Amino acid sequence: MRAKFLKRGFTSEEMSLQITSMADVFIILLVFLLKSYASGIVQIQPSSGTHLPKAYALDASTEALKIEVSENSIQLEGAPVLPLKNFVFGPNDVLQNGVSQKLSAVFEKERKKQVYIAENNKDVSVDSKIILVADEKAPYQTIKTVLASAAIHGYTDFKLAVVKGD
Amino acid sequence: MRVTDDKKNQSKDFELNIASIIDCLTVLITFTLASASFLSIGILDAGVTAGGDMAKSDNLPEVFLTVDIKNNGFVEVTLHGKEKFLEKINPQNSKIDLGKLTLTLKNFKEKWKNVGSVTLLADAAITYQEVIMTMDEIRKTFSIVMLGGF
Numbered sequence: 001m002r003a004k005f006l007k008r009g010f011t012s013e014e015m016s017l018q019i020t021s022m023a024d025v026f027i028i029l030l031v032f033l034l035k036s037y038a039s040g041i042v043q044i045q046p047s048s049g050t051h052l053p054k055a056y057a058l059d060a061s062t063e064a065l066k067i068e069v070s071e072n073s074i075q076l077e078g079a080p081v082l083p084l085k086n087f088v089f090g091p092n093d094v095l096q097n098g099v100s101q102k103l104s105a106v107f108e109k110e111r112k113k114q115v116y117i118a119e120n121n122k123d124v125s126v127d128s129k130i131i132l133v134a135d136e137k138a139p140y141q142t143i144k145t146v147l148a149s150a151a152i153h154g155y156t157d158f159k160l161a162v163v164k165g166d
Numbered sequence: 167m168r169v170t171d172d173k174k175n176q177s178k179d180f181e182l183n184i185a186s187i188i189d190c191l192t193v194l195i196t197f198t199l200a201s202a203s204f205l206s207i208g209i210l211d212a213g214v215t216a217g218g219d220m221a222k223s224d225n226l227p228e229v230f231l232t233v234d235i236k237n238n239g240f241v242e243v244t245l246h247g248k249e250k251f252l253e254k255i256n257p258q259n260s261k262i263d264l265g266k267l268t269l270t271l272k273n274f275k276e277k278w279k280n281v282g283s284v285t286l287l288a289d290a291a292i293t294y295q296e297v298i299m300t301m302d303e304i305r306k307t308f309s310i311v312m313l314g315g316f
Contacts, residue, residue, distance in 0.1 A: 019184050019185065019188060020184065022188060023184055023187055023188055023191065026188060026191035026192065026195065027191065029195055030191055030194055030195055030198065033195065033198040033199065033202065034198060036202070044207045046205075052205075052207070053294055053295040053298040053299070054295075054298075055208070055210055055298050055299070055301070055302040056208075056302055056305075057208025057209055057210050058208055058209055058210075062209055097316075098316045131209070134294050135294065136293065136294055136295035136298075137293055137294070137295065138293065138294040139290060139291050139292065139293060139294070140235075140288040140289065140290060140291070140292045140293070140294065140297055140315075141290035141291070143294055143297070143313075144290075144315055144316045145316075147313065147316065148316040151316075156213070157211075157213065158211075158212045158213065158313065159209045159210070159211060159212070160209065160210040160211075160212050160298065160301075161207055161208075161209060162207070162208050162209070162210055162298055163205055163206065163207065163208070164206040164207070164208040
């Protein structure tokens with residue numbers, strides 16, 4: 001009995017962690033993560049507090065100007081360009097045709113920049129695409145104002161960013 | 167001669183120090199997981215029925231369809247152009263009756279086969295989520311949905 005016990009104790013002392021299989025698992029995990037990390041062509045990262053609506057949609061494979069509408073601001077390519085108060089534009093900012101004067105000026109500047117680049121680089125063309133990243137709670141009035149302000153400067157091909165549903 | 171044998175034995179006993187590799191992999195995986203976004207973002211195409219280039223008159227459809235989301239879940243499906251038709255869809259538990267909307271649109275598509283797109287309108291207070299949800303539902307019947315109302 002004693003001999004059997006000692007033998008068992010000796011075996012457990014000699015046991016070592018199978019670190020080779022662990023390395024295999026880690027490598028597979030890393031490859032999988034890196035693959036999924038690289039597959040997203042367009043980086044759309046809504047700012048904190050912005051919840052995108054859910055819908056069945058295609059993969060985000062389009063590169064375009066990104067405009068984000070959140071409760072307190074409008075951001076163009078991640079930089080805040082216009083403050084909002086509970087999704088509402090400032091007083092006297094929205095014209096009768098539904099265009100925001102300040103936002104229109106921002107789009108105009110962006111468009112001029114695109115035209116200048118296109119004029120000086122034949123490989124670049126002026127693009128009408130724009131990706132709208134808006135909070136699910138945003139009223140359609142605000143969305144309409146943003147779209148109208150962009151459309152008058154030639155951004156008419158709208159891409160709406162959504163969270164892909166099941 | 168014996169020295170040579172010892173050298174041979176030493177080279178056979180050599181083992182790769184895998185613990186440091188594991189350390190590197192662990193750090194890499196942690197970093198990748200921390201920087202990865204688990205939101206799967208998709209894109210919905212939405213042309214705009216205003217602000218673009220002038221449409222060619224030759225290509226204008228005889229009839230066109232609009233879906234108008236009203237407050238409190240009411241929806242109006244209207245056929246404009248050569249023929250006119252209006253169907254009102256009542257809400258279900260104060261929400262848009264998406265099932266009935268799809269059924270109505272399928273009926274429209276069967277009757278007017280040359281209608282290829284739908285213009286989506288909404289009242290000012292309708293949330294973006296409701297617009298997207300309705301757009302998603304319309305896309306089951308009509309692949310092209312354009313935003314309108316401005």
